[in-house]
Amino acid sequence: MKKLLGTLISLTFFYLLTIPTITHADEVPPHMRLDNIFTVDLGQSENIAGVTDDGTVYITTAGYSQIGAIWSTDNNLLDFKEPFEIVAYTNQGLGMVSDGKQKADGMAFVIRSTLPITDGAYEWFSHSGSSLGVYADEGYGKSKNGIANSIAIEYDLYKNIGAPDAFDQDLTTVGDKGSHIATAFPNDPSTYDDRYVLPILGKSYRVMKHENVLNSVPIQTDKWIKLEVKWQPSEDKDISKGQLSYTIDNNTFIIDSKRFFKQVFGSQNEIQTAYFGFTGSTGPSNTAGQAVVFEQIPSVVNSNVNTTIKKADNSEVVDGETIVAGETLTVEVTPEWVGGNQNWSDIATEINLPAKGVSLVANSTKLNGEDLSDDYWQNGILNLPEGTLPDLGIFEGNGGESATIQFQLKVANNDDTGKKIVSSSFTGSNNISKSESVGFLTENKDIILEITNPKEGDIFVDDGQTELSFDVKWKTNVSNPPLKGKFQIVQDDNVYDISDMDINGSGQGSVNWIKQFKEIGFGKFKAVFSVTDDNVNESVSVNLIKQDRPILKVLRLENEEVAPNSEILVNFEVQDRDSTAGDLWMKLDDGEFSLVDSYSDFNAVGPKLLDTTLNTTGLSNGAHVATYYFVDPDGNQSNESALNFTVSGKLEMVDKPTDFKLTDIALGDPDTKVDMGKIGLSDGRLDKTSWKLSVAYSEPFSTTVEGTQLIAPDGFLYYSKDGVKHNVNTTGTILLEDTTIPDNETLYVDQEDSNGFYIHTNYGMRTGEYNGTLLWSLEMTP
Incomplete structure (x- = not known):
């Protein structure tokens, strides 16, 4: 709904009644939404202006004696340090029957700097009537204050002549029913000329000075009139050196920079921002439904759309250049966000091709380098719905600051001698930008040759092909006898003839060039189709590339059974006849491929022996497959080559017993438990065969008394398990065996607890220091 300020319910009711009488929705130009961009809260209780949800600004609603004003908010100021463009459409007959009656008063587009207001000037709205809400009072001798620090473009529907309201007295020419468009500086006293008339002769009156008067625009109708306001700052950001211009209905006017600097910015450069908006009014006897829609507001989104056209040699087409039929043109259209406080959002795209002289090259359309379906093209128009282009800008959710749409055009013979132009429009919810390319002319040819396959830039990888197709089309006005078409492959200074073919009228042909492909070297070459005789010398070519694909062979391991948590050396051979570098990729079992190594400066001709490492850490015991492929710098991928191996561990003592020493053991004391530390085994073998762990004396415990060695008795050291004693002896005592270890x-x-190793003494032993050595054995048994 429209946001209105008013004191009478009848105002709102009347407005609602006028909305359905808008002529046709399709006549309203595409426009942006205006959420939180303008305000009507300006201290004018009778302000009828408002903004609808779809972004239509109503200044007046075809009621009598209405006033309206709408201004940008503090968050949507114009910044005169940067270039900007405002694009809007005005309509002063909206919601009214086209009965030819006089409309009045009018409205004005106003720019007002943010300088402080002094000397009784007005801030947002001045006076109704012929003042249009922006100028000083029309009365003789009244104050000459209009809206402060401002410039106005007035859309005046009526010529006011004769006292007491003679603002337009000096206009010599006006449009329909006195209508006119002009510029003025509302708060400049020199804008107003008070003319005294002797009372006996009449009444004194005030005349307003108009500049840049335009009387040819039909503002008395219900047509939408385009307004473009542009600002180009100087390099040093001095406003007095910048240029403000505006265009209405293809009429462009440039504002005097120094006067603009003085009247709007007070001849200072410290403050360089400004509000912008519209004011307007209607008369007591004549009215108008006055509305505005916007395409572009720089404080919201400041944008550019650049369109370039390049020829096959990559040179850029200049305006007015003649392009010969048969040429392929590459068009790039780039919408770009260059400023503002929002992302450019919800962008729909329309690109229009010239009606004659060119045709779209199939499957050539790309968006940001990605292919776009030709289904988006219909009758020479590309339509991309909202969501196809990303939102552009620097704020959250953006897809970058620009996007590029690229496509190719084929220039054809045609009877249109005018310029060919590619036009585009990018319509977002908060900004609309349009662009036109340079215009080019076309020249017809008697013979047009085209290579349809292969395409420019195609890459051919030597993969053992047996057939390659060279396809051409032609159109010729040359009569019999038929011309000779020649198919050739050219590399450097070498020419490889394929075959000849008779051509006449319109037709197509194809040859197999696999033989020549095998003969040429790697790198760049051309496919050429030519027609040459006494009167004709015509040819067409495409640039192509021949590349080799790497061949990879991973060599078998000498021992395919590898240890867990180890690093093994993997050798492989790679052959690539046109590269000396590349990347090795690998995946384990059913995993994803990942880059494992990069190589450079190896022989590109014969097989090169290289190596890499494979880490088995974390791999389970059992069979595994490492699959490799090699990618050269051109992106060509080799065959896949697999390495089979088995991870198998060993049976081992991972926690070994420690030395022990006991003191102060008395003969006959209770058995003493010995702490040998943890004794642990692991078994990483795939084939978990039988095993045993045993301990034996390498040297029995003994002491020396008076030169005689005394050996400790049997049972001096024993292992106790669940109350059963196992004496340690010289033949070996089994501690563990045949238990499966996961x-x-x-x-x-x-x-644990009572289990473990013990020392046992008796009274038959001699006192002394006993020493011994134990031998621990872990054996696999049959």
């Missing part, structure tokens, strides 16, 4: 687990000799 992978990644450890089995320990039980020394």
